Amino acid sequence: MRSGRRRSTVAALGVVAAVAAALLPTAPAGAREGGAAAPQVLPALREWQAGSGEFRFGAGSRIVLDDADARTTADARRLAGELREVTGRTPQVVTDRPSRPGDILLSQDAGRKADLKDEGYRLESGARLTVTGATSTGVYHGTRTVLQLLRADGTVPGGSATDVPEYRERGVGVCACYIHISLDWFERLMRDMASQKLNQLWIEAKVRSDVDPESAFWGYYTKDEVRQLVRTAERYHIELVPEINSPGHMDTYLEGHPELQLKDKDGTPSPPRLDITRPEAFAYYTSLVDEALDVWDTRSWHMGADEYMIGTAYPDFPQIQAYATEKFGAGATPDDAFVDFVNQVDDHVRADGRTLRVWNDGLLGRNHLVALDQDIAVEHWLGGGGVQKPSSLIAEGREVMNSSYSLYLVRGGYTMQTAKLYDSGWSPLSFEDETLATRPAHLTGAKITMWPDSAAAETENEVEAKAFMPLRFIAQATWGGPRPAPAYEEFEKLARSIGHAPGWADTDRAPLGSGTYQLVGAGRGGKMLAPAGQAAGDTVGFVAGRRAAWEAAVTADGYYTLRSAETGLCLDVERGKRYLGAPIEVGAELTQETCAADKRTQRWQLSADGGALTVVNAISQLQVTARAEDGVAVQTAPDGTRPTRVRALPAPLTNSAHLTTSGSSRP
Template structure:
């Protein structure tokens, strides 16, 4: 596993010694370099995260059509050792194919992949060397001479070395000769995405994972609901189907990313408890709390562990995150006397209500560990008011100060601790990371909220940025993607731990923009139609998308209306605004999604009617993603991520794709 427990940072002095090693003189390139290329060869390659060290050679290496990617060859081993030996080879061979695709996108060179054999000049050689202990679990050696040789002790390290080569090429086909040994300082270099309540599209997640791999980020926390067969009352949008979760797991494996899925409990569990009032925590006045699980009820524990067991049949992960944050947000334990009574009955007269909370977390931990996984929680539920101890083998993600349980106390108790600080949050439609201030202040994962640690801290596993959807209707996911560009690059640099590549944030941002997105980024088609006026017709019918009247709020429908047309115009974030046209005149009404139940401002009720509303540039629910298939398009709302479909009455409604796929419409230009 990538970000496994017990891994330790390699000593800085060892890295420095390796970086200062000067290789023998490298032969000059057969192609005389230009003055620009010569200058580039003499400098440390520009990559994010920066290299731990670089020893320049003489000249450059030109990749050509005759170059090849040489992947590790499988070796004959005794049968009893074959599974352990062949798995890294198999993954490395798959990574070679990914590398070939990325090189083609970056340079236009489509290089063949061969397995083993004697390298030729100009080849890119991928080499696994389990004995190279100085490389650790994710480090690699890169040597550019007559060949490009990437060596990793593991397939993870080998893959990360290919990411460096992609950045060094900068879309060209020339590499400076030289050598580096590059090892990360922290084993967990992460990103978090709360796809809680709302559904974030699968293409968005794939673009994120590709960006993460390009930047050597290796962990993705996702809070997302798996559509349950065992608990059908919990299935309401925005869930993910089990096939979608399998796809996310496959993507993560391809890009060497460890997934950390979460179902939050015992607080913030309303996405599951909405239709289970019997499990909701009830206060002393008899009022139920739909966001809180009643931890005193045995059936509540069975309900939660049943959900996680079902989810873990499709998540491919060594971890489970149970959240455990903000259980008493906006209230306190005194309003729920049954919790104190439960704690005292189980742990004695001196027990506190928080003992019941810790007890619930520890029981979930035992359940998760019995399945061979590690439990993770947020830190804010740990106030120090408990008399029983939290299990030491639970990893804690620290995001907010707790006076009685600062990071140093959690470390002293034996926990692995990840820095998930509030200062690293991107709030959808709300506050954003102050990335420039963090970079210019030399922020490191040792700077927690409320406490900065010093000296070696091997139990501090790393850090992550986290994206939250608090104001989901205020930004599209494409806008969130744009906001994350520099934070992703910052956390990559901060967690790799190498010297900063630029003294100031301005220089760092300039470098980031020069390097750009991962290869192939511009191949994503988001605007398949030119701006213009279109009739949106059913392919095998005279029916068109129209509205039941011309007034604001009139429902959209599919009906025989030969005059119904729509003006499509691209928005700055890659969607379309769809404006009604009547009698050849563009009206002030736009296709919108405002009906039905809302969560975090987002209209998420399946079957809710789509209407026309007064057009506004700032109304994100009026933005639609168009996807083409042949000569037809489908419409998906940019905020709800639900597709436009017709119900039995012919009205246009939004529906989950697994329940009713979006209706195919043929756009005919007018």
């Protein structure tokens, strides 16, 4: 998470860096070698050599596999379904057979590693459409291009391309910190990422802990949910990079551990800060890391390490200076203690065969007695304030990723200026306080990052919508090569015409039409959802012998508002603990409140569930459940309590007009 005060100091820097960036090569729209028109895809093909004739996908077309491993075989079967959505035809997938005109040939050739690398592919279009990769990932990226090529009329002009990414890390970051973001949302994100050949997803998220059950208040993901995210990422050839932030931003873990919180000179604890002077603090953090990595099972770990001290906060905690002096000598500073803690975590994860990543803002340019381990990768987001510049970090021989503030999408705050970045020719060489003249080998790539600083300011569907163009921009900037259009307006027009990945819209977001309904608990003798009184702030619950109607209206971002026809007030979550504005307390009572069109806690997700509906708050992602002892509606976690499923019946209630979640109920 990033502090609002820090953001205000760096907001302008991203634009300055973007304007200062060296322009990417720009070709006339659709032009490549010899002026030949290249197919328009995103990210654009690195090069295109025109040929004769064309490829035509037809009724007899097949997907033919040549030396494919199990992963490419599975990808080919999924490709057949995606082609059905794109072209209306479902090709047969065959192996060990000669290809024929009209076939799509997927070839895996490890001997092409020298020129195609791990992720590149060779595309050849003529009587057949051939995709060759040295690895299954290279072949998969080629099939993403095939889907875009065939989207219009099922034809591809004759020609060939060798398409290899310029940067090996092409990323997206999502802070599911303090809040829970739905698995459906993550699946759609990864599907769209794959369509753009983005290959890395950083997720800061809490795994529900058995090591420390006290930290398991809402916002967490169960271990089974994490395993589901891992399977999804593998399906889309995306590397996951998980994070539990430390030693700062740990309040969601340290709330139940005051003994591990750093205390200032007056003895006042700082809940977000882990006391790095205590060995048990390191043991606590690494126990969480080990438990999380057991289910994430990734090759790298991100420990955050950002904003532990902001400004000159170290003097408020003199014990850190004392600890540094005792451990490293008279010339030591609190920064040495901080870097030493990071290095200890690095040693811990390296012992398990993994690599470590950190944010850059805690790494100051002045001399230290303790140097940051060289194998630690740095994600550079913040400039100024004495922090090391990217060129300095790269000169040390360490890997650096461009995660600049100018690439941020913050709920209720700064949102990257995609059009300005595109038109200025932004590239991963442009950081917040420095633009590199040439591309160094240790610059790994760049990513956009989504933060929930004002979590109740936007729904996850709204974040999804505003991320559409940033995703495509970062994909183009990191894949490299000529820009697909000279100006942003044309770039966006192309991106919108290509649209989302096949299958992206599978989620049914509005199973119920707008109208007035009575919400009755599913099952025999179901009780009706009704307000307890007439005033704002009164609870809402499931009661017997009561008829109450709710006006359901579909919102622009794919949720519902539920307004009581009796009181004119809206279903809301106002009670209980909040983090970043999100009502995250399990068991918090639902109330009716004055309706406000821009209040996101009044938006509800209705999901079809066996002929009934489950009701989930759009911000908290907690489900509506009747409290056992009195029927009051409360929000509960899906892994702890079954939700109260409801049937929506037209008002006034009749014996025959049951509105189900299919057919005529759809808008």
